[in-house]
Amino acid sequence: MRAALVVLAFAALVALPGAHAGSAADPGVAGNSILIGGTVPLTGPAAAFASVAPGADAYFRYVNDRGGVFGRKIRYKYVDDGFEVSRTVEQTRRLVQQDRVFAIFNSIGTEHAIAVRPYLNQVRVPHVFTGTGASTFQAQRGQYPWSMGYLPSFVGEGAIYGRYVAASMPGARIAVLYENTDYGRDLTNGLRRGLGRRASRIVAVRSYEITDADVNSQISQLKRSGANTFMLFATPGFAIQAFLSAHRQAWRPRTFVSSVSIEPSIMKVVRLNTSAPATAGTISMGYLKDPTSPTWSRDPAVRLYRRIMRRYLPGRKASDVYHFYGMAVAHSMVHALRKSGRNLSRAGLQRAVTHLNQTDNPFLLPGVAVRTSPRNYFPIARAKLFRFSAKGQWVPFGRLLAAR
Numbered sequence: 001m002r003a004a005l006v007v008l009a010f011a012a013l014v015a016l017p018g019a020h021a022g023s024a025a026d027p028g029v030a031g032n033s034i035l036i037g038g039t040v041p042l043t044g045p046a047a048a049f050a051s052v053a054p055g056a057d058a059y060f061r062y063v064n065d066r067g068g069v070f071g072r073k074i075r076y077k078y079v080d081d082g083f084e085v086s087r088t089v090e091q092t093r094r095l096v097q098q099d100r101v102f103a104i105f106n107s108i109g110t111e112h113a114i115a116v117r118p119y120l121n122q123v124r125v126p127h128v129f130t131g132t133g134a135s136t137f138q139a140q141r142g143q144y145p146w147s148m149g150y151l152p153s154f155v156g157e158g159a160i161y162g163r164y165v166a167a168s169m170p171g172a173r174i175a176v177l178y179e180n181t182d183y184g185r186d187l188t189n190g191l192r193r194g195l196g197r198r199a200s201r202i203v204a205v206r207s208y209e210i211t212d213a214d215v216n217s218q219i220s221q222l223k224r225s226g227a228n229t230f231m232l233f234a235t236p237g238f239a240i241q242a243f244l245s246a247h248r249q250a251w252r253p254r255t256f257v258s259s260v261s262i263e264p265s266i267m268k269v270v271r272l273n274t275s276a277p278a279t280a281g282t283i284s285m286g287y288l289k290d291p292t293s294p295t296w297s298r299d300p301a302v303r304l305y306r307r308i309m310r311r312y313l314p315g316r317k318a319s320d321v322y323h324f325y326g327m328a329v330a331h332s333m334v335h336a337l338r339k340s341g342r343n344l345s346r347a348g349l350q351r352a353v354t355h356l357n358q359t360d361n362p363f364l365l366p367g368v369a370v371r372t373s374p375r376n377y378f379p380i381a382r383a384k385l386f387r388f389s390a391k392g393q394w395v396p397f398g399r400l401l402a403a404r
Helices: 001-015 045-063 084-099 110-122 155-166 182-201 217-224 236-248 264-273 299-310 322-340 345-355
Strands: 033-040 073-080 102-105 125-130 148-149 173-177 202-208 229-233 252-255 283-286 380-386 394-402
Touching: 001 345, 033 045, 033 084, 045 073, 045 236, 045 299, 045 322, 073 084, 084 102, 084 110, 110 125, 110 182, 125 345, 155 182, 155 229, 155 283, 155 380, 173 182, 173 217, 182 202, 182 229, 202 217, 217 236, 229 236, 236 252, 236 264, 264 299, 283 394, 299 322, 299 345, 322 345
Parallel strands: 033 073, 033 102, 102 125, 125 148, 173 202, 173 229, 229 252, 252 283
Antiparallel strands: 283 380, 380 394
């Protein structure tokens, strides 16, 4: 399937005269505007991520009302792919060929980003700050230099959990449920790496496909393993299913959930359908401030977030933290566009994105920076562990940890 997509991508090149031209001919750039685009699951099994795009767009509109980037206003066209790889390919080609966007920004999904990167790199369209931390974007940066994620390394995240268990949970017997994609496989490999010589503590591993109706059978098999520690490497919808299935089957392990599913409303759904003890003590990893936490209620970035939500997204819930993530990644995009200079070009943006040292992104935790180089395609390399409290809040603990 992936080979067929690549063939289609190469065939599309004939429809793109000028794709290799200099800044004067680069599509999407006008004297007073910059058009960027991306794909988002507004519907489908990962629709929980839908708020990422409106959050980013709201931040861009906030910047536009303050002069934009060197006088150019950022226009952001995001389209629904339903979290289907074939639709991601189709919509991405349409954004490049018909809408003539300057760059593909903030698209969601690991397999989706992998599917479109041969095409985007062939036509030299920046493919930046995608919602992935898959190791392939680092390992194959030489082959696909125009494609970069934004999330911390999934392998690094899994290793953080493994090191924590190895150091703090001597009696752990670990069961793993992972999505059968680079996302889930990377997290699982990282877990083994973090556990090191204690990797034998993993007593059961099961995967699911994003097309599966549910994960009940996998949870039953994991429960039968006798595991008392559960690694849940799943996107939000399947994470909720797994929590509820474990509760119905009276399995009460200590649970770790991957950071893509840390959004507070996900745990709220689980709590409403189980009980507080079913979620209390769950551990995850984060690198953003939490605008729903009293800890950050007076923080300038959280206050800015609320003002932007009231002004530009008045019908949406500020408690949906995926909006906040969208603003964080949009802040980094504005930083990169400014670093590209007044004579904006695709090549200039690609250079800027691979030479970042952004220490002023206010939406990130203190001490977390956005740094890249031609040899480092993981912009965010530090994070903290978080624990879900009985009061229904994610609470950070410990020091900042390396997430490479």
